[in-house]
Amino acid sequence: MKRREFIEKTAASSALLSLGVSLSSFETSKTRQLTVLHTNDVHSYIDPFPADHPRNANMGGVARRAALIETIRKENPNVLLLDAGDIFQGTPYFNYYGGELEFKLMSMMQYDASTIGNHDFDNGVEGLHAQMPHAKFEFISANYDFKNTVMDGFVKPYKIFNKNGIKVGVFGLGIELAGLVDKGMYKETVYNDPLETAQDMVRILKKEQQCDIVICLSHLGYKYRDEPTKICDLKLAELTQDIDLIIGGHTHTFLDKPTVVKNVAGKDVLVNQVGCYGINLGRIDFYLDNNKAKAFEGKSIIV
Amino acid sequence: MVNLKKYNDVSKLFVIFLTFFLVVSCSKQNYYVTKIEGKRIPITEKENQVPAIENFIRPYREHINKDLDSVLAYCPETLDKSTGKWQTTIGNLMADVTLMRGNLVFQAREKKNIDICLLNSGGIRSILPKGNVTARTAFEIMPFENSLVVIALKGEQILEMVDFFIAEKKPHPLAGVTFTIDKNNIAKNILVQGKPVQKETIYYVGTNDYLSNGGDNMNFFKKGVNKFDLEYKLRNILIDYFKEVDTIPVIKDVRITVE
Numbered sequence: 243m244k245r246r247e248f249i250e251k252t253a254a255s256s257a258l259l260s261l262g263v264s265l266s267s268f269e270t271s272k273t274r275q276l277t278v279l280h281t282n283d284v285h286s287y288i289d290p291f292p293a294d295h296p297r298n299a300n301m302g303g304v305a306r307r308a309a310l311i312e313t314i315r316k317e318n319p320n321v322l323l324l325d326a327g328d329i330f331q332g333t334p335y336f337n338y339y340g341g342e343l344e345f346k347l348m349s350m351m352q353y354d355a356s357t358i359g360n361h362d363f364d365n366g367v368e369g370l371h372a373q374m375p376h377a378k379f380e381f382i383s384a385n386y387d388f389k390n391t392v393m394d395g396f397v398k399p400y401k402i403f404n405k406n407g408i409k410v411g412v413f414g415l416g417i418e419l420a421g422l423v424d425k426g427m428y429k430e431t432v433y434n435d436p437l438e439t440a441q442d443m444v445r446i447l448k449k450e451q452q453c454d455i456v457i458c459l460s461h462l463g464y465k466y467r468d469e470p471t472k473i474c475d476l477k478l479a480e481l482t483q484d485i486d487l488i489i490g491g492h493t494h495t496f497l498d499k500p501t502v503v504k505n506v507a508g509k510d511v512l513v514n515q516v517g518c519y520g521i522n523l524g525r526i527d528f529y530l531d532n533n534k535a536k537a538f539e540g541k542s543i544i545v
Numbered sequence: 546m547v548n549l550k551k552y553n554d555v556s557k558l559f560v561i562f563l564t565f566f567l568v569v570s571c572s573k574q575n576y577y578v579t580k581i582e583g584k585r586i587p588i589t590e591k592e593n594q595v596p597a598i599e600n601f602i603r604p605y606r607e608h609i610n611k612d613l614d615s616v617l618a619y620c621p622e623t624l625d626k627s628t629g630k631w632q633t634t635i636g637n638l639m640a641d642v643t644l645m646r647g648n649l650v651f652q653a654r655e656k657k658n659i660d661i662c663l664l665n666s667g668g669i670r671s672i673l674p675k676g677n678v679t680a681r682t683a684f685e686i687m688p689f690e691n692s693l694v695v696i697a698l699k700g701e702q703i704l705e706m707v708d709f710f711i712a713e714k715k716p717h718p719l720a721g722v723t724f725t726i727d728k729n730n731i732a733k734n735i736l737v738q739g740k741p742v743q744k745e746t747i748y749y750v751g752t753n754d755y756l757s758n759g760g761d762n763m764n765f766f767k768k769g770v771n772k773f774d775l776e777y778k779l780r781n782i783l784i785d786y787f788k789e790v791d792t793i794p795v796i797k798d799v800r801i802t803v804e
Contacts (some may be wrong), residue, residue: 266622274576288602290590301587304602305594310586312595334609334684349597364690410578424754454576486578501676516585526583530576545583 271533282491283518326491327359347473357414383416411447467474640720659722697771
């Protein structure tokens, strides 16, 4: 009896012990890294600038950008690759092929998503639609309503990416089209208020879907010095909450490093934009921890 | 019995632990951002190229280069929009060519003639250099996708157009109209196709779609009584013209006389 009892107790306690061990290992923090890579306003620049170019000699080029992205993916495979719009218009590649090559190359580089810029309407909403078969990535815009156009069903307001356990919510915002793009080009595309749309999006992505990171892909522009009331990325960052990163475009702003802005809740938001023509690649690394206590110690931002 | 009871306690504990474990492992695990690093990486010639991407681009590039770099015409001297106060050689060429080639479409479609062509100086994006002229030259001069629009304007708006021209002091490309600016900076002797302008007559004015909507403050275009989109891109007008001629003319006739 005694021997049997001993064996049973030992078995039970060792089971408990091993469970205990696995539980405690659960409690020690697990860290994860997400690398966000981004471009904006590439404007059909596929080849590098020539060596005799007065401003951007030997800069850019898709084949080189692809190599850089490959190197980074080898370092950390947990990559989200995004574009903030104006993929089209700027070189004869667009005039000749209507954006086909741009979309095919972005698909080869495994872009995850892009938002839609004003120049992406340069061949009309039909011209954009015609290139859809060549894009293997998502188009994201929350404030353009394409319901009454041929683009209906091709654009999502947001997309949630699961990147190695990290839930990343990405939503898109586009600039007002009236006065900027000919009505005959954007047709029945409806522009909705970006600020209200952003507030809806963060409620869905942060409160309802509990995303760990919320990213806004914006083609609103960084800042308008002469039009202080016009919505821009810096304003959007200040007037909202629960956005971690705004990746911008449109104003072709070359930021040396991301701008850190305090949002409505007093928390830090990163706003970044990397110029234009594929001259730069933006890189934002998020380090995450599942231990809430560590998060309360505050996050450090190194830019 | 006592022993058995102890054994039950242990198994109860085991079940509680197991339940707890399963609950914890099934619920979504939240991650919290602890650190963010951000930087800009320039793409330079130090970067290697991905051969698969380069090989994919090559046929597209070769096709475009072959097309853009074949010689279409010859230009005997550099035409530049910055040499001339009221008129320039490149502006005269663009306005004349647009009027002429636009008429081929307008006459065929509407059985009418374009009387005047007015474009904007800002829309000329490059010089037309001395030497061989290619389609690439046309892309450099006119990179935008603007197309030709004809607006039916009353003579009254032609007078507004002339006033605008004098007030702007820019060498906007102009064809079909001539006038004189007197000592008081007022226009006189305004002729359309060689005839004095009549206030109630309808004139057909060719311009680009951007200006036709009042772009560059050309608000008189918005008062048009009719509008025809010829669906002919300004760049293609240039390319078609380059294919047609051997030597580009240097056009210096006086359209605006200053007293």
